Amino acid sequence: MRSEDRAGVRVITLDNPPVNALSFAYAAVLCPALDAAEADPAVRAVVLTGANGLFSGGADINDFTSDPGPGTLTIRDVIARVEQSAKTYVAAIEKTALGGGVELALACDYRIATAGTKLGFPEIKLGLLPGAGGTQRLPRLIGAQDALQLMLKGDNIDAGDALAKGLLDEVVPADALGAALALIARVAPSAPKRRVSARSTELGIKGLGLFATPFVVAQAHKMLPPEDNGGFAAHKLVDAVEASIELDFPRGLAREFRLFDELVRSAPSAALRHVFFAERELGKIPGMPPAQAKPIASAGIVGAGTMGTGIAICFANAGIPAVVIEPSDEQIERAKQMVFGMFAHQVQRGRMTQEEAWKRGQSIRFESDYAELAQADVVIEAVFESMDVKKTVFAKLDTICKPDAILASNTSTLDIDAMAAVTTRPAQVLGLHFFAPANIMKLLEIVRGNATSPETMATAIALGKTLRKVGVVSGNAFGFIGNRMLFDYAREAIQLAEEGIAPERIDRAMKNFGMAMGPFAMFDLSGLDVFWHIEQGRPDAMHGRTRIIDRLYREKRFGQKSGAGIYRYEKGSREPIPDPVTLELFREEAAKAGVAQGTVVTDDEIVKRLVDALVAVGNELLRTGIALRSGDIDIVYVYGYGFPPHRGGPMWYAEHAPKELVHA
Ligand code: 3HC
Ligand code: NAI
Numbered sequence: 001m002r003s004e005d006r007a008g009v010r011v012i013t014l015d016n017p018p019v020n021a022l023s024f025a026y027a028a029v030l031c032p033a034l035d036a037a038e039a040d041p042a043v044r045a046v047v048l049t050g051a052n053g054l055f056s057g058g059a060d061i062n063d064f065t066s067d068p069g070p071g072t073l074t075i076r077d078v079i080a081r082v083e084q085s086a087k088t089y090v091a092a093i094e095k096t097a098l099g100g101g102v103e104l105a106l107a108c109d110y111r112i113a114t115a116g117t118k119l120g121f122p123e124i125k126l127g128l129l130p131g132a133g134g135t136q137r138l139p140r141l142i143g144a145q146d147a148l149q150l151m152l153k154g155d156n157i158d159a160g161d162a163l164a165k166g167l168l169d170e171v172v173p174a175d176a177l178g179a180a181l182a183l184i185a186r187v188a189p190s191a192p193k194r195r196v197s198a199r200s201t202e203l204g205i206k207g208l209g210l211f212a213t214p215f216v217v218a219q220a221h222k223m224l225p226p227e228d229n230g231g232f233a234a235h236k237l238v239d240a241v242e243a244s245i246e247l248d249f250p251r252g253l254a255r256e257f258r259l260f261d262e263l264v265r266s267a268p269s270a271a272l273r274h275v276f277f278a279e280r281e282l283g284k285i286p287g288m289p290p291a292q293a294k295p296i297a298s299a300g301i302v303g304a305g306t307m308g309t310g311i312a313i314c315f316a317n318a319g320i321p322a323v324v325i326e327p328s329d330e331q332i333e334r335a336k337q338m339v340f341g342m343f344a345h346q347v348q349r350g351r352m353t354q355e356e357a358w359k360r361g362q363s364i365r366f367e368s369d370y371a372e373l374a375q376a377d378v379v380i381e382a383v384f385e386s387m388d389v390k391k392t393v394f395a396k397l398d399t400i401c402k403p404d405a406i407l408a409s410n411t412s413t414l415d416i417d418a419m420a421a422v423t424t425r426p427a428q429v430l431g432l433h434f435f436a437p438a439n440i441m442k443l444l445e446i447v448r449g450n451a452t453s454p455e456t457m458a459t460a461i462a463l464g465k466t467l468r469k470v471g472v473v474s475g476n477a478f479g480f481i482g483n484r485m486l487f488d489y490a491r492e493a494i495q496l497a498e499e500g501i502a503p504e505r506i507d508r509a510m511k512n513f514g515m516a517m518g519p520f521a522m523f524d525l526s527g528l529d530v531f532w533h534i535e536q537g538r539p540d541a542m543h544g545r546t547r548i549i550d551r552l553y554r555e556k557r558f559g560q561k562s563g564a565g566i567y568r569y570e571k572g573s574r575e576p577i578p579d580p581v582t583l584e585l586f587r588e589e590a591a592k593a594g595v596a597q598g599t600v601v602t603d604d605e606i607v608k609r610l611v612d613a614l615v616a617v618g619n620e621l622l623r624t625g626i627a628l629r630s631g632d633i634d635i636v637y638v639y640g641y642g643f644p645p646h647r648g649g650p651m652w653y654a655e656h657a658p659k660e661l662v663h664a
Pocket of ligand 1: 019056057058061099100122128131132134277
C-alpha cells in the first residue's frame with residue numbers, strides 16, 4: 001500500500017501484486033491507513049487508486065477456503081470505514097475493477113475511470129454473490145433490473161457502458177487520479193456525502209411502482225437453472241437483491257452477508273473455485289526450461305473444411321490475417337459463405353459493426369497455391385484425418401514455409417511425432433487441437449510432441465490466449481486427453497444401453513446431472529460415422545464395444561445428418577425422438593454378446609458409472625504423463641465436453657462428491 005498527500009487529499013494506492021486482491025492480510029494493511037486518513041484533520045478527501053496497472057481484481061479467492069476467525073479484518077471492514085467516513089472518497093479506476101474491487105468503489109462518493117476500463121461482478125462464476133455490499137449498493141445506484149443482469153451474468157462491461165448505467169460518474173481518456181484530484185478541487189468541502197447506501201433501490205422498470213417487486217424477483221427466479229443444478233448462487237443472488245428492495249440498508253447488508261457465507265461453504269462454489277485456479281495453472285509446464293514466445297503476426301491454414309474455416313475465423317477475430325489453402329473451388333465457395341454468414345450474424349445481433357465485420361472477413365484469404373504460405377509465422381493443417389494425407393502436407397509445408405515458422409496439426413487422434421518426422425524442423429511441430437465449432441468452443445488442446453521445443457510450446461500457449469482459447473497441454477497419445485476419455489465414456493454408455501437401459505433415460509440422467517447433452521445425443525450430433533471411422537483405425541479405442549456403432553453405420557443411421565442415428569429426427573429438426581428400432585438393435589447386440597438385459601439402476605448410478613469411466617482413463621493419463629494435472633483434465637471436460645462447471649470436472653467430482661455416488 002502506498003499513501004501520499006496532495007494538497008489536503010490523501011492518495012491511497014492499492015498495491016498487492018499481482019492483481020491488488022483485497023485479502024484478509026491486505027485488509028489488515030488498509031484499515032489502519034484509512035483510520036489514519038480519518039484522524040488527520042489536514043486530510044479533506046481520500047482518493048483510492050491501484051498500482052500494478054489495475055484497480056483491483058476483488059477479494060482474494062484463496063481466502064475463501066479458510067474461516068477469517070474472530071478479529072480478522074476483511075474487505076467488509078475496509079468498506080465499512082469508507083462508508084462511515086466523514087471525508088469525501090473518490091475511486092480512481094484504471095484498466096480493471098472486479099468483484100470486491102467494484103464494491104469498494106461503490107462505497108465511495110464518486111467513481112472515475114479511464115476509457116477502456118473493464119468493470120464487473122464475476123462472483124457468480126465462482127458460485128458466489130457479491131458479498132461486500134454489492135447486492136445492496138448496485139441496485140440502489142443503477143436499478144434492480146440492470147444490477148441483476150450485471151451480477152447474474154458475471155460478464156465485464158466497459159467504462160462507457162458503466163457510465164451510461166450510472167455506475168460511474170466520469171470517464172476520462174487517461175489519468176484517473178488526475179481527474180479525481182480535479183473533481184475534489186471542484187467539490188466544496190462542506191458538500192454532503194454521496195452515499196449510495198442512503199438511496200432507495202430503483203426497480204429500473206419505467207412506469208411501474210414498488211408493487212412490481214415480486215414480479216421482478218419472480219421473473220428473475222424463473223429464468224435461472226434449478227438451485228440443485230447450477231443455479232444455487234444465482235437464486236441466492238436474487239434473494240439478496242430482493243432484500244435491497246424490501247429491507248433498509250443495514251438489514252439488507254446483514255442478509256447479503258448471511259447468503260454469501262452460505263455460498264462460500266457450498267459444494268458448487270468450491271467446484272467453481274477449483275475451475276478458476278485450474279485454469280490459471282494451465283500454462284505452467286513443470287520441468288520445461290523457461291522460453292520466450294515468438295510473435296505471431298500472420299497465419300496459414302491448410303484445408304477449408306469445417307475446422308479450417310472455423311480456425312480462420314478465430315484468427316480474424318484476434319486481428320491476425322490468415323491464408324487458407326484449399327484445392328477444391330467448391331469448398332472455397334462453401335467456406336466463404338460460412339465466413340460471411342458468421343460475420344453477418346454477428347452484425348445482425350448487434351455484436352459487431354458492418355465495418356468491423358468487413359475488416360475481419362477481408363483478413364481471411366482463400367488460395368489454392370501452397371506458395372502463399374511462405375511468410376506465415378504459424379501454419380495449422382486441417383485436412384482429412386488420414387496419416388498419409390497429413391504426412392504429404394507436412395512434407396510440403398516444410399519445403400515452402402520460412403525456416404522459423406511453426407507447423408501444427410489439428411488432428412483429433414493421429415500421432416504428432418509421425419508428422420514431425422517428415423519435416424526438417426520437428427522442434428517446431430506440435431498439435432493444436434481445436435474443437436468444433438472452432439470459432440465458438442473455448443478449448444484448445446496443445447499437443448507436445450517428443451521433439452517440440454520449449455519455445456514452440458511457449459508460442460503456442462501465448463497464441464492460445466491471443467485467440468481467447470483455454471489452452472490445455474497434452475502429451476502426444478491417441479485421442480490426447482479429451483477424446484481418449486470420451487471413447488471410454490461412450491463405451492460405458494453403450495454397455496448400459498446393452499444392459500437394457502433406454503438411451504433416452506441415460507441421456508436424461510446425464511442432462512439432469514448438468515451435462516450439456518447426454519452421450520447418445522452427442523453421438524448423433526458428432527455423427528456415428530465419425531466414431532465408426534475412428535474405430536476402424538483403432539479397434540481398441542472403445543475396447544471392442546462398438547458392435548452397435550457398426551450396426552448403425554451399416555444401416556446408414558449416422559445421426560442428425562441422416563435423419564436417424566440412436567434417435568430419429570423429423571425433417572429439418574434436431575429434436576431427438578426415441579426410436580424403438582434402436583432399442584431392438586441394442587437388444588440383439590446384447591444377446592449376441594451374451595450381455596444380460598434388465599439391469600436395475602438409479603439415475604445416480606448411471607451418472608456414477610459414466611463419470612467413473614472418465615475418471616479411470618483420467619487416472620491412466622496422469623500416470624502416463626499425458627495429462628500434467630488432474631485440474632487440466634477437468635478443464636478439458638468443462639470447456640470441451642459440456643461437463644457442468646459447478647461439479648468441478650470429472651476428476652474433482654470423483655474426489656469431492658459424496659462417496660456413496662462415486663468410487664474413490
Ligand atoms: N484472488 C486471488 N488470486 C487472484 C485473483 C483473486 N481475486 N484474481 C487473480 N488472481 C491471481 C491468479 O490466480 C494468478 O495467480 P498466479 O500468477 O499465481 O497463477 C494471478 O492473480 C494473475 O491472474 P491471471 O493470470 O488471471 O491474470 P490476468 O492479467 O490474465 O487477469 C484478472 C487478471 C482480470 C484480475 C483475472 O485474474 C480475474 O478475472 N480474476 C478473478 C476476478 C474475480 O473473480 N474477482 C472476484 C473475486 S470474489 C469477490 O470479490 C468476493 C467479494 O464480493 C466479497
Ligand atoms: P473436412 O472434411 O470438413 O475438411 C477437410 C478439408 O481439407 C476439405 O475441404 C478438403 O478439400 C481439404 N483438403 C484435403 N486434402 C488437402 C490438401 N492436401 N491440401 C489442402 N486441403 C486439403 O474435415 P474437418 O472436419 O474440417 O476436419 C479436419 C481435421 O480436423 C481432421 O484432422 C479432423 O480429425 C480434425 N478435427 C475435426 C473436428 C470436427 O468436429 N469436424 C474436431 C476437431 C478436429
